[in-house]
Amino acid sequence: xxxxxxxxxxxxxxxxxxxxxxxxxxxxxxxxxxxxxxxxxxxxxxxxxxxxxxxxxxxxxxxxxxxxxxxxxxxxxxxxxxxxxxxxxxxxxxxxxxxxxxxxxxxxxxxxxxxxxxxxxxxxxxxxxxxxxxxxx
Numbered sequence: 390x391x392x393x394x395x396x397x398x399x400x401x402x403x404x405x406x407x408x409x410x411x412x413x414x415x416x417x418x419x420x421x422x423x424x425x426x427x428x429x430x431x432x433x434x435x436x437x438x439x440x441x442x443x444x445x446x447x448x449x450x451x452x453x454x455x456x457x458x459x460x461x462x463x464x465x466x467x468x469x470x471x472x473x474x475x476x477x478x479x480x481x482x483x484x485x486x487x488x489x490x491x492x493x494x495x496x497x498x499x500x501x502x503x504x505x506x507x508x509x510x511x512x513x514x515x516x517x518x519x520x521x522x523x524x525x526x
Contacts, residue, residue: 470524477508477516478524485525496521 452465471478484499494502496518504515516524 470520474508477503480506480508481521481524485521 481499481503484494484502485496487493499521500516500518503509503521508516510516510520
């Protein structure tokens with residue numbers, strides 16, 4: 390944010406709270422109710438709004454470019470478990486497969502089996518059923 394935009398935002402916020410703003414070069418400039426002072430405040434506010442909109446657009450374009458460069462289209466958030474713990478994901482898929490005689494294990498049962506084999510989440514606890522479901526996707 391530029392100094393002008395910051396001053397405009399701060400100026401409007403402070404005035405709305407009843408705080409007086411005093412310019413060093415012209416002490417009465419912001420407090421006057423002249424058309425010129427009102428124009429300057431409006432222009433500074435418009436500049437602040439423009440700078441915010443342009444920075445938001447710039448960041449959105451950067452995220453889009455990064456998504457296009459990445460294989461899976463991810464540029465934010467934590468990495469999926471299939472990238473961080475591929476062995477756990479492979480074991481969860483193996484455990485969840487339908488068995489000829491016994492159907493398939495529930496997500497909670499898969500989580501318990503993963504825990505007994507030493508695969509725990511970041512906090513050292515067994516994976517939640519929803520985490521196991523995301524592994525299987």
